[in-house]
Amino acid sequence: MNDTVAYCGVPGSYAEEAALCYFGEEAHLITASSFAGAFEALKQQQADYAVVPLENSSTGAIASVYDLLAQYGFFIVGECPIEINHCLLARPGTKIGDITEVFSHEQGLFQSRDFLAEHPDWKQTALYNTAAAAKMVSAGDNPHWAAIASRRSAAIYHLDILAEKTNFKDRNQTRFVVVAPKAIHSAENNKVSLAFTLPHVSGSLYHILGIFAREHLNLSKIESRPIANKNWEYLFFLDFTAETIDSRIEGILEEISKASQTLKILGYYKNAIGVERDEE
Numbered sequence: 001m002n003d004t005v006a007y008c009g010v011p012g013s014y015a016e017e018a019a020l021c022y023f024g025e026e027a028h029l030i031t032a033s034s035f036a037g038a039f040e041a042l043k044q045q046q047a048d049y050a051v052v053p054l055e056n057s058s059t060g061a062i063a064s065v066y067d068l069l070a071q072y073g074f075f076i077v078g079e080c081p082i083e084i085n086h087c088l089l090a091r092p093g094t095k096i097g098d099i100t101e102v103f104s105h106e107q108g109l110f111q112s113r114d115f116l117a118e119h120p121d122w123k124q125t126a127l128y129n130t131a132a133a134a135k136m137v138s139a140g141d142n143p144h145w146a147a148i149a150s151r152r153s154a155a156i157y158h159l160d161i162l163a164e165k166t167n168f169k170d171r172n173q174t175r176f177v178v179v180a181p182k183a184i185h186s187a188e189n190n191k192v193s194l195a196f197t198l199p200h201v202s203g204s205l206y207h208i209l210g211i212f213a214r215e216h217l218n219l220s221k222i223e224s225r226p227i228a229n230k231n232w233e234y235l236f237f238l239d240f241t242a243e244t245i246d247s248r249i250e251g252i253l254e255e256i257s258k259a260s261q262t263l264k265i266l267g268y269y270k271n272a273i274g275v276e277r278d279e280e
């Protein structure tokens with residue numbers, strides 16, 4: 001049987017694209033109407049995996065997904081970066097001058113902030129998904145509505161593209177992660193995600209970071225989120241890459257565990273992110 005994969009959104013969304021890209025066209029996709037709903041589908045065993053966005057190359061972390069990872073205790077088993085090129089979509093016949101309200105996911109609105117700043121009169125309304133916004137604009141008989149969503153959404157919901165690349169950064173990518181109830185070990189894995197807490201003592205984060213420097217391991221991401229029910233205490237999320245996950249890495253993780261208050265290995269998986277360098 002094919003894997004069942006949950007994502008938040010409707011067909012045409014970037015999350016659907018990420019799920020198809022990672023699992024292939026044969027995957028059985030189910031939809032949720034929130035990121036929490038995609039995690040819940042995993043918990044209720046309605047899905048084998050959930051595909052959720054974790055960070056965007058223009059706007060940074062998708063904070064609510066980090067919080068859900070902490071809350072549900074699931075594992076990251078893969079990642080998939082997707083090119084995000086937002087378009088302004090409207091029902092055929094609508095002109096840009098007719099628009100008074102624009103709908104998208106809040107990330108679609110953030111990532112298009114410069115474009116939207118040129119239209120200060122437009123009301124901006126965030127929905128749970130970019131493609132859900134396109135679907136709503138298509139179904140609504142309102143000549144003043146537009147959506148910021150993908151080119152695929154335009155085709156699926158029969159909308160016109162009034163502007164392309166509304167995102168402010170030319171190369172706009174979202175890193176989706178594949179989440180599962182259990183970690184998956186494979187010889188191909190070369191990335192590790194951790195979540196840890198630290199004692200409130202001077203140098204505790206410095207000490208952890210020093211271990212990575214000493215071992216010449218590349219940190220690809222660090223993020224901190226407030227801990228639920230505790231004020232001014234943080235859960236640190238950290239990703240690093242290695243050649244392979246071997247006994248040396250296991251030993252380093254042991255050392256990090258001793259240097260932290262709590263440590264959860266959020267997952268081992270194959271790195272899919274390349275750092276772009278400016279040409280000399």
Ligand SMILES: O=C(O)C(=O)C[C@]1(C(=O)O)C=C[C@@H](O)C=C1
Pocket residue numbers: 008009012013014015016053056062084105107108128129130131174
């Ligand atoms: O709304 C979508 O199409 C999504 O898949 C969600 C989402 C996100 O939450 O970041 C994914 C990619 C883009 O960054 C914009 C929106």
